[in-house]
Each structure stands twice: as C-alpha cells, then as structure tokens.
Amino acid sequence: MPFISMPNPTAEPKPRIIIFATKTGGGHWSPALAIAEEITRQSEDHYQLEVIDALYSRPNSRLTVDYAYSLMIRRYRPLWRVFFYSMNNQVALGAGERVLYGMTRKNLAGTLQNGPCPKAVISTNSIIHRPISRLLRQVYPEVPFISVVTDPVKIHKAWVHKPARLVLAPSAMARRALIEMGQPAESILETGLPVSPTFHPASPQEKQTFRAELNLDGQKPTVLIMHGAEGHMNVHRNAKAIEREFGARVQQIVVCGKNAALKDKMDASGFGPHVKIFGFSTHVSTLMRASDILITKAGALTVSEALACGLPILISQFLPGQEEGIPEWLQERQAGMPAFTAQAVVEGLSKLVNTPAILQTYSANARALGRPDAAVHAAAAILNLVQK
Structure with a gap:
C-alpha cells in the first residue's frame, strides 16, 4: 500500500496520524504534505505521519474515479461541470458514497488497521470524506475525523460532513458557506489553505x-x-x-x-x-x-x-x-x-x-x-x- 511516512519508523512505534488525500491534481496532495510536515515540526517528531492516496487500488493501476476526473478536466470540461452540479445534493452524494465505499473499503481498512490505533484521521478531498468517516466509525469510533477544505470560494455540499470533529476552512467565505449548508459552526476553524513553508514573500x-x-x-x-x-x-x-x-x-x-x-x-x-x-x-x-x-x-x-x-x-x-x-x-x-x-x-x-x-x-x-x-x-x- 503506497504511503509517505514522516518521520521514518523507529524501534519504538510512534502514535499515528493518518492523512488521506488524492493525487487528482496537486490541490489535495500538497496541503496534506504541508500539514504533515508542520505537525512533525511542532510535535518535535512525536508522531508518525502517514499521507495516503485514498484512491489507490493496486500497483500500476488507477481507480476509475481518479482516471475519469483527470480525463474530464483535461478534455471534457463541460461534462465535469454537469457532474459537479448533479452531485451537489444529498441523494446523489449518498449514492456516490455507497459506490466509493465499496471500491475503497478494503484498502482503507487495511491502512487504518496496519498499526496502532491512530490518534486522528484527516481528509483533504471531499469525495473521500464519507467513505473514510463511515469506516472510521466502524473500526475506531473514538478517533476524531478532521476535514481540510481546499476550495476557498465555491463550496460543494460534499464538504459538509457533520460527524467531523474539526473542519479547517481555507477562507472566511468558505466558512460562511459551510455554516449555511449545515456544518456546525463550532466545528469550523478558518486557517487558510495549507501550503509549503517555501511559499512566502521574497525580500x-x-x-x-x-x-x-x-x-x-x-x-x-x-x-x-x-x-x-x-x-x-x-x-x-x-x-x-x-x-x-x-x-x-x-x-x-x-x-x-x-x-x-x-x-x-x-x-x-x-x-x-x-x-x-x-x-x-x-x-x-x-x-x-x-x-x-x-x-x-x-x-x-x-x-x-x-x-x-x-x-x-x-x-x-x-x-x-x-x-x-x-x-x-x-x-x-x-x-x-x-x-x-x-x-x-x-x-x-x-x-x-x-x-x-x-x-x-x-x-x-x-x-x-x-x-x-x-x-x-x-x-x-x-x-x-x-x-x-
């Protein structure tokens, strides 16, 4: 199972924090890496950070959803718009969750149970929130699920997930939209979209x-x-x-x-x-x-x-x-x-x-x-x- 682990394993197992992301563009993967790096720095290397591609299925292959997304945004952009808005309701999201859960459950469960019980599970892509959270409640119901929202302006209803203990919003506009859509206000913290520390103004x-x-x-x-x-x-x-x-x-x-x-x-x-x-x-x-x-x-x-x-x-x-x-x-x-x-x-x-x-x-x-x-x-x- 592919993952990036920071820091490297040691003789004594460290408490785990798992970050599920996707490689459908860098917009979900890079924030996950930035968060992992910063948690490692702030905790003085106390945790084992695992950044996992949640849509990975098996070596040298892609899940259909990953391939379809990449194809649509490159060649069939109007089709992506139709898909985006047709999925922007609870009925469609529920159906999508069931399909994606069936496709990813085995690998997600393997990740969650491949070591000590994690201290937290984080997701940076709305399409994988619900399958991950559903499985987490079954396997480790006491472990907090954390959502990192990566869209600062246009918020899809897939970002709304009431079981999330913490939702990190990239902008004040995103926070307001999430609250209007039903996300509990007390769960949301506006932090900005996490980027690598190498991005800052040059003197x-x-x-x-x-x-x-x-x-x-x-x-x-x-x-x-x-x-x-x-x-x-x-x-x-x-x-x-x-x-x-x-x-x-x-x-x-x-x-x-x-x-x-x-x-x-x-x-x-x-x-x-x-x-x-x-x-x-x-x-x-x-x-x-x-x-x-x-x-x-x-x-x-x-x-x-x-x-x-x-x-x-x-x-x-x-x-x-x-x-x-x-x-x-x-x-x-x-x-x-x-x-x-x-x-x-x-x-x-x-x-x-x-x-x-x-x-x-x-x-x-x-x-x-x-x-x-x-x-x-x-x-x-x-x-x-x-x-x-």
Whole structure:
C-alpha cells in the first residue's frame, strides 16, 4: 500500500496520524504534505505521519474515479461541470458514497488497521470524506475525523460532513458557506489553505538572487506563466502575445508542466534569452518568488501559493465547478483579474507593469490575502484536538 511516512519508523512505534488525500491534481496532495510536515515540526517528531492516496487500488493501476476526473478536466470540461452540479445534493452524494465505499473499503481498512490505533484521521478531498468517516466509525469510533477544505470560494455540499470533529476552512467565505449548508459552526476553524513553508514573500535581495540564478535582469518586470502540472496550450498563446506587445521589456518564466507537446512548441518558437522555459518543475516557490506577476488557471492551490508569495494573479482559465468565482474574488480585492483571452492578458499586464503604483497596490493586496502560515495554524489546531 503506497504511503509517505514522516518521520521514518523507529524501534519504538510512534502514535499515528493518518492523512488521506488524492493525487487528482496537486490541490489535495500538497496541503496534506504541508500539514504533515508542520505537525512533525511542532510535535518535535512525536508522531508518525502517514499521507495516503485514498484512491489507490493496486500497483500500476488507477481507480476509475481518479482516471475519469483527470480525463474530464483535461478534455471534457463541460461534462465535469454537469457532474459537479448533479452531485451537489444529498441523494446523489449518498449514492456516490455507497459506490466509493465499496471500491475503497478494503484498502482503507487495511491502512487504518496496519498499526496502532491512530490518534486522528484527516481528509483533504471531499469525495473521500464519507467513505473514510463511515469506516472510521466502524473500526475506531473514538478517533476524531478532521476535514481540510481546499476550495476557498465555491463550496460543494460534499464538504459538509457533520460527524467531523474539526473542519479547517481555507477562507472566511468558505466558512460562511459551510455554516449555511449545515456544518456546525463550532466545528469550523478558518486557517487558510495549507501550503509549503517555501511559499512566502521574497525580500528585494532574495528576488535579485533568484533572478540572477535564472540569468534574468534584476530590475525588469518578470511574469510567471503556468497552468498546473498538466500544462495547457494557452500558455504558449499568452507567452507569444506578451512577446509581441512587450518584447524584452517584460521577462517571462514559462512552466509547461508535464505537457511535452507544449514544451516542444515553446522551445521551437524562437523566444529570446529573456524568456526562460521549463518543463515540470519542483521549484515553483522559487520561480514565484523571482516573479512580479503570475498568469495561471484558477486552481485553489496555485492561487493560494501565489498569494502567500504576494503575487498579483491574472486568471487565464478556470475549471467549471470548484474554481468558479475565484477570478471575481481576486478582482474584488484588487489582487488579480480575469484574463481569459490573449488580448485580456496583454491589457491586464499593461495595467500592472506600466503603472508601478497599481502593481504595488495589487502586490500589497495579494500579500494581505495570502496565508503563508496556514499550515502552522492547521497543524496547531489538529495537535490541540489530538492532545486533549
């Protein structure tokens, strides 16, 4: 059974805390890792943290739900919107729970019982809350179930789970929505969306250092363009539009993710040395902290990481369903703006780079919205519950 255990096992078994996540994008997996790392730090390595892919079935395979989600968001986005809203009621959620419980029960039970009784069980994905909580009540009814909500604006009813002893909300808006949908207010704590501690604002000196390492000018406006781990061809469209409008006056850092076709197209497009092109990168925090502005899709994790770094965001695309409302949320707070076409990207970028006072305002607002310490607060709340 695949899992990441932090810290490494020792001769004396440590108390276990299990975090169930999924690898359907990084938006559920990365917060789980951030929480695990911070619990380990705050508890001084007292607990064995296990971060488990709840949708794992057997080696070299994926569960149907994992594959179907990835396929829909990449190729059939309108279909995902239909699915998202058709499941946004208790009847559909109940049916979905029964199906998913049957698919995952054996592996989830094996994880729960593969060692001492856990001190807490945590979930970072709404689709697995109910099967995990149901099984937990059967096997270890006294163990607290903790929910980590990862959508800051659009809240699906699947996030509402009254048996949860603690619900960590990523925003005040999410907390209000959860209460309106029936989640007991006393169970909810607003912490922000947990991100890695590497995401925080860069000092002017740090920004200069990061740019020097990339062979970029320390003074020119620098924009980071990315579109999640899978990449998207509108990354190339936006990079070309910026190149036509600004030339070398604006530096670009372009991350293509795992999209080899996008990387090949970028490499073959004849960009100058002021455009740095990467494939999949594990150093996104460094790239963000080297930049002034981010152009990306409205993924909650990427948006939270960028805000933690104090980056204004141009939203070039959003996934129907859970990402709806994020562009407007940023725009209302003057921390970003929608930019769904190449022309809108150029206009938004012009507004920011041609008027330094506006860029400073948007950057300050992004820092104010950012929660680089969200994992610290989340871990503290979890430990407070576990240690009672």
